[in-house]
Amino acid sequence: GDSVTQTEGLVTLTEGLPVMLNCTYQSTYSPFLFWYVQHLNEAPKLLLKSFTDNKRPEHQGFHATLHKSSSSFHLQKSSAQLSDSALYYCALSSSGSWQLIFGSGTQLTVMP
Template structure:
């Protein structure tokens, strides 16, 4: 079956340092990959999603590259901000079914 793995449950950073949240996946099909961000007491919101035409998706300074060879879709940002503190989910869906399969989530905490 399809699965997503996020190895870090909690990542703590000082403001201004680079961010990297890991995401690897397993899927029988060629999946679409997503990053959702959830701030405290809010709904999950799409941060970015993979494309099939080798474009690197970017949003709010975050970017991720789909590497099919390593089945990864790591989330990166060059400089963390306090407002980036949130819960981040990596997820996949396939063309055979649109339900999202989520990883366990990574809490990002950014400090001064």
């Protein structure tokens, strides 16, 4: 079945350093990939989603590229900010599916 794997449960880094959060997936049909961010005591919100035409989505300095050959949709940012500290979920929806499958999440903590 479809699944999403986020290998890092916790990532801690210093402000100004680059961010890369890993996401790999298994999908039976054409996948749509998403990154949702959840700040403490808040609801998850969409950060990025993949495009069908291989454009690279970007938002708030974050970007991610869908690589179908390696089944990956890693989240990247060139320079972390304190306000980026949050829980990040990678999620998958397959074409024609009503189910959005979330990974286990990566807690990002940015230190001053």
